[in-house]
Amino acid sequence: MTETIARNPLAVALRYGALSILAFAVVCPLAWLALASLRPQAEIFQPVSEFGWRTFVPSRLTLDNYRALMSGDFPLALRNSSIVAVTTVVFGLVVNALAGFAFAAFDFRGKNLLFLLVIVSFMMPFEAIVMPLYVLISGLGWTNSYKALIIPEVANGMIIFLFRQFFASIPKDFYEAARVDGASWLYIWAFIAMPLSWPTIATSSLMLFLSQWDSFFWPVVAASDPDYAVVQVAIARNINFEQNDWGGLFASTNLAILIGMIPFLLMQRFYVRSLISGGIK
Amino acid sequence: MLSSRLTPFLFLAPALIGLVVFRLAPIGIAVAGSMTGTSLMGDLSFVGLENFAYLFTDAEFWSSLQVTLLFNLIINPLQLAVAFALALLVFQQGRAIWFYRLLLVLPMAVSTGLSAVLFGLFLDGNLGPFNGFLEWIGIGAQAFHRNQDQALGTLIGIATWKGAGYWMLFLLAGLYSIPSSVQEAALIDGATPWQRFRLVTLPLMRKPMAFVLVADTAINFLFFAPVYILTSGGPSGSTSVLMYQAYLSAFTFSDLGRSLAISTILLMIILIIVALELRLLRSPEDHAA
Amino acid sequence: MKLGRRHFLAGVAGAAIMGSAGRLQAQTSVSLSVPWMGWPEEQVRPLMASFEASTPGVKIAEERLPIAELFRTLEVRLSARSATPDVYLVDGPLTASYAARGHLLDLGNLVGGERDRYVASTLVQGTFKDKLFALPLGTSSQLLFYNKKLFAEAGLPEPSADPEKRMTWEGLLDIAKKLTKPETSQFGFAFENSNPYQLLPLPQSRGVKVIGDDGLTATGYVDGDGMVDVMTWYKDLFHTHKVSPIGTFQTGVTQEMFGSGKLAMVLGGTWNLGGFAKFKDLDFGVVAHPFFKGGKPVTPTGSWHVGINPRTAHMEQAQAFVKWMSTRDAMNLWFDLRQYPPSIKQIWDERASTTFVDPVWKIVQYELANTATPRPITPGYREYEEFLRTAMQDIQTGGDVKALLTKAATSIDREMRKYR
Numbered sequence: 001m002t003e004t005i006a007r008n009p010l011a012v013a014l015r016y017g018a019l020s021i022l023a024f025a026v027v028c029p030l031a032w033l034a035l036a037s038l039r040p041q042a043e044i045f046q047p048v049s050e051f052g053w054r055t056f057v058p059s060r061l062t063l064d065n066y067r068a069l070m071s072g073d074f075p076l077a078l079r080n081s082s083i084v085a086v087t088t089v090v091f092g093l094v095v096n097a098l099a100g101f102a103f104a105a106f107d108f109r110g111k112n113l114l115f116l117l118v119i120v121s122f123m124m125p126f127e128a129i130v131m132p133l134y135v136l137i138s139g140l141g142w143t144n145s146y147k148a149l150i151i152p153e154v155a156n157g158m159i160i161f162l163f164r165q166f167f168a169s170i171p172k173d174f175y176e177a178a179r180v181d182g183a184s185w186l187y188i189w190a191f192i193a194m195p196l197s198w199p200t201i202a203t204s205s206l207m208l209f210l211s212q213w214d215s216f217f218w219p220v221v222a223a224s225d226p227d228y229a230v231v232q233v234a235i236a237r238n239i240n241f242e243q244n245d246w247g248g249l250f251a252s253t254n255l256a257i258l259i260g261m262i263p264f265l266l267m268q269r270f271y272v273r274s275l276i277s278g279g280i281k
Numbered sequence: 282m283l284s285s286r287l288t289p290f291l292f293l294a295p296a297l298i299g300l301v302v303f304r305l306a307p308i309g310i311a312v313a314g315s316m317t318g319t320s321l322m323g324d325l326s327f328v329g330l331e332n333f334a335y336l337f338t339d340a341e342f343w344s345s346l347q348v349t350l351l352f353n354l355i356i357n358p359l360q361l362a363v364a365f366a367l368a369l370l371v372f373q374q375g376r377a378i379w380f381y382r383l384l385l386v387l388p389m390a391v392s393t394g395l396s397a398v399l400f401g402l403f404l405d406g407n408l409g410p411f412n413g414f415l416e417w418i419g420i421g422a423q424a425f426h427r428n429q430d431q432a433l434g435t436l437i438g439i440a441t442w443k444g445a446g447y448w449m450l451f452l453l454a455g456l457y458s459i460p461s462s463v464q465e466a467a468l469i470d471g472a473t474p475w476q477r478f479r480l481v482t483l484p485l486m487r488k489p490m491a492f493v494l495v496a497d498t499a500i501n502f503l504f505f506a507p508v509y510i511l512t513s514g515g516p517s518g519s520t521s522v523l524m525y526q527a528y529l530s531a532f533t534f535s536d537l538g539r540s541l542a543i544s545t546i547l548l549m550i551i552l553i554i555v556a557l558e559l560r561l562l563r564s565p566e567d568h569a570a
Numbered sequence: 571m572k573l574g575r576r577h578f579l580a581g582v583a584g585a586a587i588m589g590s591a592g593r594l595q596a597q598t599s600v601s602l603s604v605p606w607m608g609w610p611e612e613q614v615r616p617l618m619a620s621f622e623a624s625t626p627g628v629k630i631a632e633e634r635l636p637i638a639e640l641f642r643t644l645e646v647r648l649s650a651r652s653a654t655p656d657v658y659l660v661d662g663p664l665t666a667s668y669a670a671r672g673h674l675l676d677l678g679n680l681v682g683g684e685r686d687r688y689v690a691s692t693l694v695q696g697t698f699k700d701k702l703f704a705l706p707l708g709t710s711s712q713l714l715f716y717n718k719k720l721f722a723e724a725g726l727p728e729p730s731a732d733p734e735k736r737m738t739w740e741g742l743l744d745i746a747k748k749l750t751k752p753e754t755s756q757f758g759f760a761f762e763n764s765n766p767y768q769l770l771p772l773p774q775s776r777g778v779k780v781i782g783d784d785g786l787t788a789t790g791y792v793d794g795d796g797m798v799d800v801m802t803w804y805k806d807l808f809h810t811h812k813v814s815p816i817g818t819f820q821t822g823v824t825q826e827m828f829g830s831g832k833l834a835m836v837l838g839g840t841w842n843l844g845g846f847a848k849f850k851d852l853d854f855g856v857v858a859h860p861f862f863k864g865g866k867p868v869t870p871t872g873s874w875h876v877g878i879n880p881r882t883a884h885m886e887q888a889q890a891f892v893k894w895m896s897t898r899d900a901m902n903l904w905f906d907l908r909q910y911p912p913s914i915k916q917i918w919d920e921r922a923s924t925t926f927v928d929p930v931w932k933i934v935q936y937e938l939a940n941t942a943t944p945r946p947i948t949p950g951y952r953e954y955e956e957f958l959r960t961a962m963q964d965i966q967t968g969g970d971v972k973a974l975l976t977k978a979a980t981s982i983d984r985e986m987r988k989y990r
Contacts, residue, residue: 015370015373016377018370019370019371019381020381022367022370022385023381023384023385026384026385026387026388026442026445026446027384027387029399029400029403029411029442030387030388030391032403032410033399041848042829042830042848042849042850042851044826045402045408045826045830046408046410046413047407047408047413047754047755047827047830047832048406048407048408048409048410048412048413048416048422048755049413049416049753049754049755050413051410051413051414051416051417052417055410055413055414056410072610072611073611094295095295095296095299096296098292098293098295098296099292099293099295099296099297101292102289102290102292102293103293106288106289106292108286108289108290111289114293114297117297117300117305118296118300119495119552119555120305120308120548120552121300121304121305121308122304122496122499123499123502123503123547123548123551123552123555124304124307124308124311124544124547124548125503125505125524125527125544125547126503127505127524127527127528127531127532127540127544128308128311128527128531128540128541128544128545129304129307129308129310129311130646131537131646131649131650132306132307132310132311133303133307134646134647134650134652135650135652136302136303136306136307138650138652138654143654151299151303152299152303152304153303154299155295155296155297155298155299155300155303155304157300157304158496158499160296161492161495161496162451162492162496165488165489165491165492166454166458166488166489168488169458169488185288185292189292199453199454199455199457199458200454200458202454203450203451203454206389206450210389210390210447213390213392214392214393216392216394216639217639217642220635220639220642220643221642221643221646221647224603224605224633224635224643225603225631225633226631226632226633226634229634232392232394232395233608233635233636233639235395236394236608236636236639237608237610237634237635237636239398239636239637239822240607240608240609240636240637241637241763241820241821242821242839242841242845243821243822243825243841243842243844243845244820244821244822244825245610246822246826249398253391253395253399256390256391256392256395257387257390257391258390260389260390261383261386261387261390264383264386264389264390265383268379268382268383271382271450271453271454271457272374272457321670321671321672321949321988321989322671322672323649323651323671323672341981405817405823406815406816406817407755407815407817407818407823407827407832408823408826408827424816424817424967427816427817427967428967429967429969509638513959513960513963514960515960515963515964516963516964516967516969517964517969517974529956531645532641532642532645533952533953533956534952534953534985535645535649535667535671535952535988536985536988537649
C-alpha cells in the first residue's frame with residue numbers, strides 16, 4: 001500500500017517531516033550521552049540554568065574516557081558478551097524456528113496445551129525462577145562458564161511464538177506441493193519455509209542477540225567470575241554509591257549501543273518483500 | 282497430512298527440552314514455592330494459601346495491583362499504536378529510509394536498566410539538559426519521576442522510547458509479508474488509502490500485531506528495573522508495581538513465599554490478559570489459541 | 571510438614587544433581603569465590619594479589635559487582651544455601667541480617683583475642699548478639715565540605731576546622747541562605763544523598779531515639795514527635811528556605827554540583843575527597859559535622875566488612891584469607907588503595923605524622939573517638955533502611971512528614987515481626 005502510492009509530494013513531505021521530528025526526539029538523549037562521553041571528566045554536566053549550545057557541544061573534545069575503558073576490563077566484557085550473544089542467536093534460531101514450524105504446520109495431540117506452556121514460559125518474573133535455576137546450574141557444575149550463560153537462554157518462548165505466527169500465515173498447500181514431490185518435512189522447513197521468512201529470521205536474531213546483550217542479573221548470579229564479566233556488568237561498575245565515574249559510564253554505554261547495533265545493520269537488508277510472497281494466495 | 286505422528290514432536294523436542302528444564306520446571310517450583318513459608322534459618326514449610334490470604338488483606342498489595350493495571354492499560358495499546366505508526370512511516374524503500382530506521386531503533390540497544398540511568402540524568406532537576414531546555418523555552422522545569430503525578434507517565438515515556446522502535450521492526454516484518462498483489466488489487470478497485478488500510482492491511486497484520494501485543498504485555502507486566510533505579514516505587518507509592526513488591530519481598534524482606542505468591546498472581550493476570558488479546562486479534566481461519 | 575530448602579529444590583530439579591554437589595575439589599590450588607564491590611580493578615586486585623603471594627596454593631577469584639547486584643547475588647546464593655561464595659564483602663549494617671539467618675561464620679576464634687587492636691566503634695557493626703561475625707575493613711565518617719571561592723564572594727568568613735568549635739545546624743542554615751542564589755541556580759547546602767546513613771545523625775543529635783531498644787520496634791520512634799520535628803526541619807531546607815536542591819538522591823549528582831560551583835556546602839563522606847579530585851578549579855575546605863544547638867554532636871560511621879560463608883567447602887583457606895585481612899600489612903595496603911578511615915589503631919599511629927597530619931584526617935580521628943554512632947543494630951536493618959529511605963526521599967520531594975513517617979513505621983513493624 002504505502003509503498004506504492006506515496007508519490008504525492010505533499011504526502012512525501014509529511015512523511016519525512018514526521019519521521020524527522022520523531023527521530024530527533026528518539027536520538028536526542030543518546031546524542032547528549034554521546035557528546036558528554038567526549039567531554040573531560042570535570043565538565044560532563046552543565047548546570048540547568050546555563051542551558052544553551054554549550055549544553056550539547058563540548059568546549060574541548062577528548063577521548064580520555066574511551067582510552068580508560070580500553071585499558072581496563074571492558075574489552076574482555078565486550079568479547080564475552082559477543083561470544084554469548086552470537087552463540088545464542090545461532091542455536092536459538094534453529095531450535096525455536098523448528099518448534100514454531102511444528103506449531104504452525106502440524107496438527108497433533110496436545111498442541112494447544114504445549115503452546116500454552118510455550119506462552120507461560122515467558123510470563124514469570126525472572127527473579128522468581130532465579131533461585132531454582134541457580135541450584136540447577138550449580139548442581140550441573142556449570143557455574144562460571146559460557147554454558148551457564150548460553151544454554152538456558154537458547155529455547156525462547158517468545159521466539160517460538162514469533163515463528164509460529166509467521167509460519168502460520170504461509171498457506172499449507174505450499175508445503176503439500178513439496179510433499180507430493182517426496183520432500184521430507186525437514187527439507188521443507190529448511191528450503192521452503194525458512195527462505196520465505198527472512199524478515200522474521202532477522203527480527204528473531206535481533207531479539208535473541210539483544211536479550212543476551214542486555215542481560216545483567218543472570219550473569220552476575222551464574223558466572224560472576226571476573227573472566228566471564230559481561231558488558232552490562234562492566235558498565236554498571238561505573239555506578240557506585242560513594243562515587244560515580246560518569247565519563248566511564250557514558251563512554252561504555254555509548255560503545256555498548258554502537259556495537260549492539262551491528263546485528264541490526266547486518267539484518268537491515270532482509271527487510272524486503274520476499275520474492276515468493278507475491279505469489280501466496 | 283501427517284506422514285508420521287512423531288514428526289511434530291521431533292521438531293519440538295530441542296526447544297521443549299530447553300523450556301522445560303530451564304523455564305517451566307523452575308516456574309513450577311516457584312508456583313509451588315508460593316505455598317511455602319521460610320523460617321529465618323532457611324527451613325521451608327508448607328503453608329497452603331496463607332501467602333495469598335495475607336496479600337489479599339494487605340492494602341499495599343491492592344494499591345500496587347492498581348498501579349500495575351493502570352500502567353499496563355496505558356502502555357500496551359500506546360506502544361502498539363506508536364510502533365504501528367512508525368512501521369507504516371518507514372515501510373518504504375530507499376537509502377534515506379534506512380537511515381531513519383536506524384535512528385528509530387537505536388534505543389533498543391540500550392538495556393532497560395541503562396535507559397533508566399540515562400533518563401534519570403537527562404531529566405535530572407539539577408544537572409539534566411532537558412529541564413534546562415524546558416526553562417529556556419519558558420515551560421519551566423518539571424520534576425518528572427520525582428513528582429507523584431508525573432512519575433508513572435515518565436516511566437511509560439521511557440519504556441516507550443526504548444520499545445517503540447523495537448516493536449516497529451516486528452510489524453515492519455509483517456508488512457513485508459503482505460503480498461503486494463493484494464494491495465495492487467485494492468488499488469485497482471479504487472479504494473481510498475484509509476479503506477485500503479482498514480480493509481486490506483489491518484486484517485493481514487493480525488498475526489504480527491498479536492505477537493507484539495502479547496510479547497509487549499508480558500514484558501510490561503514484568504517491567505521493573507526503572508522502578509528500582511529511578512523511583513523505588515515512589516513518590517508515595519505512585520510507581521510501586523507488583524514486580525517491585527515481589528522484588529522487595531524476596532531481596533529486602535527475605536520473604537520468598539510472599540514474593541513467589543506475587544509472581545504467581547502476576548503470571549495469572551498476564552495469562553488472562555493475553556488470552557483476551559489473542560481472542561481479540563484472532564484471525565478468522567485460526568483454530569488454536 | 572517441614573523439609574530443608576535444599577532437599578526440596580534439589581528433589582524437584584532432579585536426583586542427578588545431588589551427587590555432583592561436592593565435585594568442586596580435586597585441584598591442587600584452591601580458588602576462593604569472593605564477591606566484592608565493583609571498585610576499579612586497580613583498587614582491588616593488588617590486595618588479593620598480596621594475599622596470594624603470602625599464601626601459596628590459594629587463589630582469590632574476586633567478583634567485582636555493582637552495588638545493587640552485589641546484594642542481590644549474595645541473597646540468591648546464600649538463600650540457596652550454596653557452598654559459594656566462600657568469603658564475601660558485608661555491608662556493616664547487614665551483618666545482623668546475615669548472621670541471624672546463618673549466613674556468617676562466628677569469627678570469635680579467629681580474631682577473638684585481638685579486639686584491642688581495633689578502634690572500638692568499628693567492631694560494633696560487625697557484632698551480633700555479642701559475637702563478631704564480620705571483620706571491619708575500615709570505617710567512615712561524614713564531613714562538611716565548603717567551596718572557598720563562594721564563601722569569599724558572599725563575604726563570609728571561613729568556618730573553623732576545630733571539631734570543638736563545629737557549626738550548629740541553626741548557624742549553618744543562616745550561612746546557607748546567604749550562599750543561595752536562585753538566579754544562577756546556586757544552592758547553599760546539601761546532604762550528599764538522602765539515605766538513613768546520612769540523615770539519622772539529625773534526630774540523634776537532638777537525642778531522639780530512632781529505633782526501640784529491642785531493635786525491632788519502629789512505631790513511636792520512626793514516627794515519634796522528635797523524628798517528625800527533625801524531618802520537618804529537613805523538609806524546610808528544600809521547600810521553605812530553598813537552600814537545598816530537590817532531587818539530590820545520589821552522591822554522584824551532588825559531587826558534580828559541588829564540583830561545578832553550584833553548591834556551596836555539602837555534607838559527605840571521605841570518599842568525596844577522591845570524587846572532587848577531578849575538578850581542577852575547585853578550592854574547598856573541610857570542617858566537622860554540624861549539630862543542633864542544645865543537642866550533641868553525632869556522626870555516622872561504619873563501612874565494609876568481610877565475612878565467611880559457614881557452608882564454604884574451603885573453610886581453612888577462607889579463614890586464612892580473613893585472618894590475613896586483619897593484619898596490619900593487609901589493612902595498610904588497603905588504605906593505600908582506597909582511603910577508608912582505618913579500623914586498626916596501629917595504622918593511625920604509624921601514619922600520624924605523615925598521611926594523617928592533614929586536618930581532614932584529624933577531624934575524622936576526632937569523630938571516631940568521640941561522636942561516631944553506628945546505625946541501629948538490628949537483623950531487620952534492610953527493611954528499616956528501605957522504608958525509611960523511601961520516606962526521607964518523599965519528604966525531600968515535598969510529601970507530608972507525619973503521614974510518611976507513620977506509614978514507614980507501620981511498614982517496618984510489619985516486616986520486623988518475623989525476627990521476634
